[in-house]
Amino acid sequence: MNVCIIGAGYVGLVTGACFADLGNNVTCVDNDKKKIDALKKLKMPFFEEGLEDMVKRNVKAGRLSFTDSIKEGVKKSLVIFICVGTPPKQGGEADLSYVEKVATEIARNMSSYRLIVEKSTVPVETGKWVRETIKLNVRKKVKFDVASNPEFLREGTAIEDFLNPDRIVIGVGSKKAEKILKELYREIDTEIVVTDINSAELIKHASNSFLATKISFINSISNICERTGADITKVAHGMGLDSRIGESFLKSGVGYGGFCFPKDVDAFVHISGKLGYDFGILKAVRKVNEEQKALFVRKVEDALWIVKGKTIGVLGLSFKPNTDDMRSAPSIDIINSLKENGARIKAYDPHAMKKAHSVIKGVTFCRTAYDAARNSDALVILTEWHEFEVLDLVRVKKLMKNALIIDGRNVFDPVRMKKLGFKYISIGR
């Protein structure tokens, strides 16, 4: 099938590469000419496990190409996926101006039937507006369908998530659109949930919000654990074995981050308010997440007594492991608070250093975890990279001025840390 992907960001590029790998002819479009030129030279705009190889393989096979012209992509393709950003506006509302702009341009370049699919995360009823926009701008007699096919890709495992999903959701308004999308996904062995467009849009916002709720819930429980001497890892395990609850997304830490959860929770609260419903639970989820970062900073302060003038080594900057993404990473707020309190920060991350440079200022960036530990009064862990789990802790202890580790991701076993002679503070245990 001929497929056009508009927006070569995380979602668009992964989707495009995977569709090409499944044997389709894919044209990826982006208005950032620099990005397109780099992609033509097979340079990836971000790090994602397995993506570079997949892109190279499919470009070589002639199934994947890049252009900055929507016209070219629309001309060649039956199915057009909108994968442009929906960034938050002040107040949390999703900014849909890119979606509108792209929908207008698609419409102006359509000369025969096209299926336009929203893949970007959008508020419920966006499909209706996309349809209206296309209707307004398309030539008379040209037929089209609009559909919603939300992505559930996690950074770091996006390709695996695309090829082996828990489900595929397609929101459609016609049998023809359903048939085309089912055909496009025929190689993927999973349940295809077919709904109306509004329901599909809601499935995405509701899923991400529910996952964020699980995280804030377990973080709240971790605060009760700390006050009672209970152990959050054991509590979460005991809860998670109940099949109605499930073990995933019950890891307490310094709060969720990334480009999706904070933005999607905000947007869902906003659209709910606009529809006349005050989504109180989600407001609390957001509040708990902000508090969790502040509580962690307080932990560091309590452990150091005076923060001013102290050197703090920070291990982990990306919002989660196996990605270089710094967007809404808890590390940003935590480091800024510690800096405001007068700490000197030495930071290290296995992959996110380059991106961290542009979002975190006034910090010494180190080349290794051991460099960050050297002469520090405390070591703080903010992302659970595997590299940290296998650190030579005897060496770390020798390098540090003071054997104090405050672990925001529960990477180490407290008993082992005590045996090694560390003062070890973690989350909820």
Ligand code: UDX
């Ligand atoms: C998320 C959704 O999982 C995905 O389906 C959607 O399409 C995009 O948003 P992603 O942003 O890549 O994916 O990250 P995810 O792996 O879901 O983690 C989000 C955040 O939650 C991270 O900051 C992570 O550290 C945190 N988290 C996750 C926890 O604090 N505890 C957990 O148990 C799980």
